[in-house]
Amino acid sequence: MALIKEPSAPHSTSTLVLYKWDELLSDALLGFLAMVTLFLAITPFIFTLSKDVEATINFVENLILVTFLAEYLLSLLLAPDKKKFVLSFWRILDAFIILIGFMSLLPAVGDQFKHALSLRLLRFIRIALFSAKIRSVITTDVTSISTQDAPQGPVEAVNFTSGNATVVTWETIISCLKNHDEDWLFAGNIQPNNLNEVADILKVPHSSLSRLLFESQFPRIERMDKYTTLFVWLPSVSGNGKHHIPMISRDGILLVGSDHNILVLARKNITLTTDIMLQSKEVVDQLPLLPCFTWAFLKTVIHRYTEIIDLLEKALLKIDAQQKSISDKEFLDSTFKLRSELTRVRSNVKHLSQAIRQLSEKPISIKGFAKPPRTLFTILFNDADSLYDSVDDLLNNLSALVDLRLNISSFQMNKVMRLLAILTTLTLIPAITGGMLGMNLLDNPWPLTLAEVSFCVAAGMSFSLYIFAIKGWFR
Incomplete structure (x- = not known):
């Protein structure tokens, strides 16, 4: 069995091009085209059309x-689960509509069947009912790996007991748990039936492990009498979106420790072997086996968050440098996405630091964990807490940047409103004068000529402009 696969590389250029086209073929565009089709289908019943118009x-x-x-095929290519995509009810309806439409174009099809083209109008109903469906640029939601996706393929496991990373089978993992040996084990691509086996051996409620691994929303630690669980998110970058905002995916990992071993369970195939071995060399002479690799594992998670935060900071600096050259809509869109990623990372880091703090200060029912305080884990907690402060600073900087942009936009809007006020005031003078004098000057009870009225109007407008000028409204 091979080692667990490395995290997927960022999307290729061709894939990003497909994302751009899929973004172009949005629900808004398809809804508009459906409306066009609707009116085109009704047109022959209302107007008498020539052959050229019908063509x-x-x-x-x-x-x-x-x-x-094209939209159907493009969505199929980008769908993470193509079988699920094809068997979706609405996509079956889409395929039926498209198929009937092309069948109606065949020469062998009669005129009465050509009216089946109207079935394409069902697309309009689909767009109307599901216009709220989230379909962003695939740079955040679709391209990001879902945290709730069911695992596929066999379990891949590694045993760190010997001080080296040894690839083993799931049966070996189960055997190690039953033998009560001092083992530090890592298994990826865990499925519910695997959790049930672990729960039976450790005498843990099945629902407890399943809830922690598949339903947890934030890092957390649960300390029991005979075992301790720690759930964390492992972040990774799956690509770059607009303005180099990283697309961050998260993989859930559950650490289950007892009085003789530790088993780390991952939802998907995740390679941490090299990173854990590298980090463990720093403390291999200072900690026993189980705390050593647990520290190395948590250090690896913190290192991942550090890399993610660095990328988010670069994205913030990029937006700051380009804000003069991008529109308000692009600016607000990119800052909103960046704020979402920063907020999620900040929440994860906060809960992670709190969990590590408990590992450093609270009694833990895992063999090799001496009485608190545990100095190395305290240092680890300080690192995580420092990361939280860094993310919090980035959020504050982002808020300041958005406030600055909004203030500038507000100032520009004020200039527009002042210009409108000036134009309104200037036009009021001839409008009021004309209303008072009427359409004609002849036979009126005052001896005024058109030139004289025009002069008075021009003088009034000039004085008004002068007043606005000395007030600074033209600056």
């Missing part, structure tokens, strides 16, 4: 049909 309408309908087909 043009048929061409537009066929072009829209091709667009729907």
Whole structure:
């Protein structure tokens, strides 16, 4: 059995191009095309059309049909689970609509069947009912690996007991747990039935492990009499979005420690072997086996968060440097996404630091953990706490940057409003004068000529402009 696979590399250029096209074929565009199809389908029943106009309408309908087909194929290529995508009810309906539409174009199909083109209007119903479906640029939600995806494939495991990373089978993991040996074990791609086996051996409630591994939303530690559990998120970067904002995915990992061994369970195939071995060399002479690799594991998680925070900081600096060249919409969109990532990372780091603090200060039912305080874990807690402060500072800097942009936009808006006020005031003078004098000056009870009225109006407007100028409204 090979070692657990390395984290997936960032998306290739061709994949990013597909994402761009998929972003272009958004629900808003498809809804508009569906409305066009709706009106084109009704047109022949209202107007008497020439053959040229009918040919043009048929061409537009066929072009829209091709667009729907392109969107379907593009979504299929980018779908993480293609079988689930194809078997989805709405996608089956989409495929049926597209198929009927193309069948109606065949020469062998009768005229009465060509009216099946109207079935494509079901797409309009689908768009109307599901317009709230989240479909961002695939740079955040679709391209990010879902934290709730079910694992696929066999379990891949590593035993660190000998001081070296040895690839083993799941059966070996179970054997080590039953023998009550002092082992530090790591297993990826865990499924519910694997959790049940572990729960039976450790005499832990099945629902407890399943809840911690598959339902936890933030890092947490639970200390029991005979075992201790620690759930953490392992962040990774799956690519870059707009303005170099990293797309961050999270993988859930559950550490289950007892009085004789520690078993680390991951939802997916995650390679941490090299990192854990590298970090363990720093404390191998200072800690027993189980605390040593536990410290190395947590140090690896903190190191990952450090890398993520560095990337987020670079993204913030990038936005700050480019804010003059991007529109308000792009600026707010990118800062919103960056704020979302920073907020999530800050929450994760905060809970992680609290869990590590308990490892350093509280009694732990794991063999090799001496009485608190545990100095090395205290240092680890300080590192995590420092990361939290760093993320918090980045959020404050981002808020200041957004406030500055909003203030600038508000100032520009004030300039526009002042200009509108000036124009309104200037136009009021001739409007009021004309209203008072009427349409004509002849036969009126005052001896005024058009030139004289025009002069008075121009003088009033000039004085008004002068007043606005000395007030500084043109600055």
